[in-house]
Amino acid sequence: MGRRYAILDVFTNKKLTGNPLAVVLDAEGLSDEQMQAITREFNLSETVFVLPTDNPGHSANIRIFTPGRELPFAGHPTVGTAILLAMERFGEITGEQDSMVVLKEKIGAVRCGVVLKENAAGFAEFDLPQLPRPAGPAENRDTIAAALGLEPTDIGFENHAPSCYEAGVPFVFVPVRDLDALSRAKPNMTQWKKAFREATSEDAFVYCRETRVHDSGFHARMFAPTMGIPEDPATGSAVGAFAGAIHYFDDLPNGTHFIRIEQGYVMGRPSLIDLEIDIEARKMHAVRIGGQATVVARGELYI
Structure with missing residues (x-):
């Protein structure tokens, strides 16, 4: 049985523009070395690995890798993963659907407000977990x-x-x-x-x-x-x-x-x-x- 993944273009509403992101939806059981190798295989700036959470207030645990190393937090992986998980939750959208997605990252829990619209790109916004x-x-x-x-x-x-x-x-x-x-x-x-x-x-x-x-x-x-x-x-x-x-x-x-x-x-x-x-x-x-x-x-x- 394979591990599902998706490729999204992030910070854009037009395909083949923006920043591409790979999200591995079924990452449970992968080692750190495998995650790093898979990231190099995708050869994108970041790849996200979605893991189960035992916290009912969180939507998922995620880990974020670049081709060189793991990151505690990153913006376009947060936006893209939040939108994808909302799409997984609601399926095909008729009209408009709002949702809240909470991602547990290395930096902490990141709350993302997501808006899905029929036949349109999704939108996500999140509060920085740390102020600059x-x-x-x-x-x-x-x-x-x-x-x-x-x-x-x-x-x-x-x-x-x-x-x-x-x-x-x-x-x-x-x-x-x-x-x-x-x-x-x-x-x-x-x-x-x-x-x-x-x-x-x-x-x-x-x-x-x-x-x-x-x-x-x-x-x-x-x-x-x-x-x-x-x-x-x-x-x-x-x-x-x-x-x-x-x-x-x-x-x-x-x-x-x-x-x-x-x-x-x-x-x-x-x-x-x-x-x-x-x-x-x-x-x-x-x-x-x-x-x-x-x-x-x-x-x-x-x-």
């Missing part, structure tokens, strides 16, 4: 520019400077002046570990204020070569941590702020990630990540 916090100092702009194949004058815009934040997974956030500079960014592996260190983060989220879509707030690219991800089409965990940089540099006032992040365009995998930040007494009170996902394939693993 600083994760150490970033390197200077010369070192970062060399690692990204850019000029030092390409780094920074307005008051935005390189910074490091985490919300479960740390990232270095690198502002660049415009879309042209962002399109020219390319990891230089001989310089990479000088700029992106294990002590802070080996992953770079590079962004600018200029966008392709008129209602987007930022355009971004994410490079994680040491995790086996040369470039990621959409990175929800990075966008969650990015809320810390946005709050710090843009000095967000009290209230709820909706910011759409576009990513993956250079790769031909356009993705849209919805970020909501609640500010109370000038401090972050809550951060939410949302997006759509659509199933593109189903099958079985004979392992």
Whole structure:
């Protein structure tokens, strides 16, 4: 008997765009080594393994792997898995169906609100299990520019400077002046570990204020070569941590702020990630990540 799996495109409502995700629905009994090997077999940025839970308040336990290692938390696996499990629960949808899916991840329980609609991509939104916090100092702009194949004058815009934040997974956030500079960014592996260190983060989220879509707030690219991800089409965990940089540099006032992040365009995998930040007494009170996902394939693993 095979183990069922599905492939979804996440942070998009159009198949063959967004960030592809593999979800193994029947993962009970697989070893860590088998999960890592299966992830390399799929060769996607992340693969999720769904396991039974003994907590009646949880929908499932999940484990998330990249081709290089396991992650305690990630955004597009959370969105895609929540939508898929809701589809498994309700089957064919007539009209609209709302549901709550609670995923037990290494970081803790993640509550996801899911909306399924007839003949449409599903939508999921979740509260970050940890609020963004600083994760150490970033390197200077010369070192970062060399690692990204850019000029030092390409780094920074307005008051935005390189910074490091985490919300479960740390990232270095690198502002660049415009879309042209962002399109020219390319990891230089001989310089990479000088700029992106294990002590802070080996992953770079590079962004600018200029966008392709008129209602987007930022355009971004994410490079994680040491995790086996040369470039990621959409990175929800990075966008969650990015809320810390946005709050710090843009000095967000009290209230709820909706910011759409576009990513993956250079790769031909356009993705849209919805970020909501609640500010109370000038401090972050809550951060939410949302997006759509659509199933593109189903099958079985004979392992």
